[in-house]
Amino acid sequence: MKSVAILHASQLVTLSGPKRPRIGGEMSDLAVIRDGGMLIRAGKIDIIGPSNEIEKNAGDAEVVDGAGKVVLPGFVDAHTHLVFAGNRLEDFERRARGETYEKIAAAGGGIWSTVEKTRASNDADLLAQAKKHVNWFLKCGTTTVEAKSGYGLTLEDELKILRVMRRLNQETPLEVVPTFLGAHAIPREDRPSVYVDLVINEMLPRVASEKLAEFCDIFCERGYFDIEQSRKILSAAKKLGLKLRMHVDQLTNSGGAKLAADLGATTADHLEKTDEQGIAAMKAAGVQPVLLPGSVYALGSTSYPRAREMIDAGLAVVLATDFNPGSSPTVSMPMILSLACTQMKMSPAEAIAASTINAAYSLQRGEKIGSLEPGKLANFSIFDCEDYRELAYWFGIPQTHSVYVKGERVAGA
Numbered sequence: 442m443k444s445v446a447i448l449h450a451s452q453l454v455t456l457s458g459p460k461r462p463r464i465g466g467e468m469s470d471l472a473v474i475r476d477g478g479m480l481i482r483a484g485k486i487d488i489i490g491p492s493n494e495i496e497k498n499a500g501d502a503e504v505v506d507g508a509g510k511v512v513l514p515g516f517v518d519a520h521t522h523l524v525f526a527g528n529r530l531e532d533f534e535r536r537a538r539g540e541t542y543e544k545i546a547a548a549g550g551g552i553w554s555t556v557e558k559t560r561a562s563n564d565a566d567l568l569a570q571a572k573k574h575v576n577w578f579l580k581c582g583t584t585t586v587e588a589k590s591g592y593g594l595t596l597e598d599e600l601k602i603l604r605v606m607r608r609l610n611q612e613t614p615l616e617v618v619p620t621f622l623g624a625h626a627i628p629r630e631d632r633p634s635v636y637v638d639l640v641i642n643e644m645l646p647r648v649a650s651e652k653l654a655e656f657c658d659i660f661c662e663r664g665y666f667d668i669e670q671s672r673k674i675l676s677a678a679k680k681l682g683l684k685l686r687m688h689v690d691q692l693t694n695s696g697g698a699k700l701a702a703d704l705g706a707t708t709a710d711h712l713e714k715t716d717e718q719g720i721a722a723m724k725a726a727g728v729q730p731v732l733l734p735g736s737v738y739a740l741g742s743t744s745y746p747r748a749r750e751m752i753d754a755g756l757a758v759v760l761a762t763d764f765n766p767g768s769s770p771t772v773s774m775p776m777i778l779s780l781a782c783t784q785m786k787m788s789p790a791e792a793i794a795a796s797t798i799n800a801a802y803s804l805q806r807g808e809k810i811g812s813l814e815p816g817k818l819a820n821f822s823i824f825d826c827e828d829y830r831e832l833a834y835w836f837g838i839p840q841t842h843s844v845y846v847k848g849e850r851v852a853g854a
């Protein structure tokens with residue numbers, strides 16, 4: 442495997458620091474090296490420092506000129522729904538015309554239309570569409586994603602989605618961390634109690650025995666899964682050795698953040714309606730909040746989660762795209778950085794810490810990815826700008842120069 446030397450980066454944004462998620466003021470310290478260099482050997486970061494030092498050690502390494510460019514750890518997107526069939530263009534246009542969610546669902550739209558298309562899709566077609574999404578992620582500088590099932594809602598269809606993720610890991614450079622989200626919605630054909638039993642007694646044991654997921658998630662919300670159903674399903678998942686992530690407090694403040702704290706969940710995601718008590722409960726239990734401003738934006742809402750209060754309370758905030766066909770059709774972490782700064786009043790530095798090192802820890806991969814430090818995987822992106830703040834500032838403009846996974850160039854202009 443060839444060695445690679447990145448030299449003369451305007452800013453090498455390392456995020457080196459303590460071996461744990463960043464909180465409070467730590468989120469503003471990105472440990473930037475100006476005129477920085479990095480030597481990569483065997484897919485890992487060997488040395489990092491001032492460019493002239495790296496040059497001395499470069500030997501016969503392939504040199505990549507970073508002059509006038511920013512180098513950043515690959516983005517870690519800790520909340521996506523990567524695998525689904527089709528799109529939701531009809532819903533999108535209806536929403537633009539001002540129709541309500543209820544009216545759109547009655548017209549055959551909503552999550553159910555994606556479930557029907559995903560069930561009807563065979564493995565090859567589902568995999569082909571997922572690979573298209575994977576390329577979009579890589580082009581935007583994302584090198585690891587968490588991905589949820591949840592558009593199957595039968596045992597076989599949920600397994601089908603998780604197996605597609607396994608193949609993405611084998612056949613593409615993107616690292617996919619699989620999450621079982623059988624409790625995404627209650628299928629039309631089942632009564633709620635019957636479906637909860639199906640998830641607990643049939644789906645979870647199969648997912649665990651085939652090692653198809655690391656995490657279990659649930660959509661805890663009025664009209665989906667209530668607090669008691671959520672507790673039941675997630676407790677069963679925990680017994681089988683799965684870690685927990687949760688969709689909570691998106692539409693109503695239903696006590697979901699508190700439940701995430703009670704259950705010792707790794708993350709609580711969305712949190713648009715979470716109040717001070719929810720924030721305090723997450724802090725006490727060490728739950729990482731995963732904020733998804735893309736879905737607030739794409740739904741035309743203005744109800745963003747209270748990012749500032751969460752950072753001030755000492756929570757290790759994570760940002761993610763929530764990539765999905767209904768409420769957040771974007772894979773672009775730079776777009777999320779823009780939304781975090783303009784809509785949630787995070788600083789560009791905080792937003793970058795939230796989408797790299799903190800996200801990596803939320804996926805239990807903080808020792809391996811999320812920052813540029815010796816010994817870590819050489820997953821990084823080079824951007825055509827001189828200052829990392831430009832990534833959040835020039836919104837809607839692609840700035841990716843090239844993207845590397847384990848020292849290999851996998852995407853770029």
Ligand SMILES: [Zn+2]
Pocket residue numbers: 520521522688763765
């Ligand atoms: Zn989601």
